[in-house]
Amino acid sequence: NEISKTAIHKAIAAPRQIDRRLFLAQQGRRVLDRLYGYKVSPALGNKLGQHGLSAGRVQSVALRLVVEREEAIRNFKKVKHFGVLLSFASSNSIPDNGPWNTRWTPPLTVRPGTDAQLSPTDNDDETPLVTDRAIAEAVLAAARQGVVITHFTEKTQARKPPPPFTTSTLQQAASVQLHLGVNATMQAAQALFEAGLITYHRTDNPNL
Numbered sequence: 001n002e003i004s005k006t007a008i009h010k011a012i013a014a015p016r017q018i019d020r021r022l023f024l025a026q027q028g029r030r031v032l033d034r035l036y037g038y039k040v041s042p043a044l045g046n047k048l049g050q051h052g053l054s055a056g057r058v059q060s061v062a063l064r065l066v067v068e069r070e071e072a073i074r075n076f077k078k079v080k081h082f083g084v085l086l087s088f089a090s091s092n093s094i095p096d097n098g099p100w101n102t103r104w105t106p107p108l109t110v111r112p113g114t115d116a117q118l119s120p121t122d123n124d125d126e127t128p129l130v131t132d133r134a135i136a137e138a139v140l141a142a143a144r145q146g147v148v149i150t151h152f153t154e155k156t157q158a159r160k161p162p163p164p165f166t167t168s169t170l171q172q173a174a175s176v177q178l179h180l181g182v183n184a185t186m187q188a189a190q191a192l193f194e195a196g197l198i199t200y201h202r203t204d205n206p207n208l
Helices: 005-013 020-048 059-074 133-144 167-178 182-194
Strands: 085-088 100-103 108-110 118-120
Touching: 167 182
Parallel strands: none
Antiparallel strands: 085 100, 108 118
């Protein structure tokens, strides 16, 4: 894809057989550009009465994804729900076993009766939230009577360090982990940059 003088000379000096699949892919993009970009763009401007609007095989699809996501955000409805977080002290019967926490994962329900046994429900994956406080309290009451570990799995997991931040990944991480908005994130990054603690933070390149 490079069109520099050096790359062109290198390609001429070492020719290779044409990959017909790449050629046909290019032809397909060319046809789509003329069908959608050349014809839809003028019609779009005339329909909406705004000149300068454009459509294309890539941007129109990307725009649809953005619109669908925005509609999902606007139609989101807050639902008050409940969960149970259990904390366990260390056990002398298990070597190297320190305090640990676990979270009750719905969908679960409580069967009628005094023993408050737990069993799966018929809820689908789209509605895993427990909106009934009584169910969460029943689960907590059952857990306080005693919890038995029926099985466990030990495994070693290797995790590579993430690449350096770009502007977008910095903003995403700050939003998820620190609940900071874009402006607050960039102000903090600017202060760190001016103090010489980070490299330049307005970039889309992860390479240092």
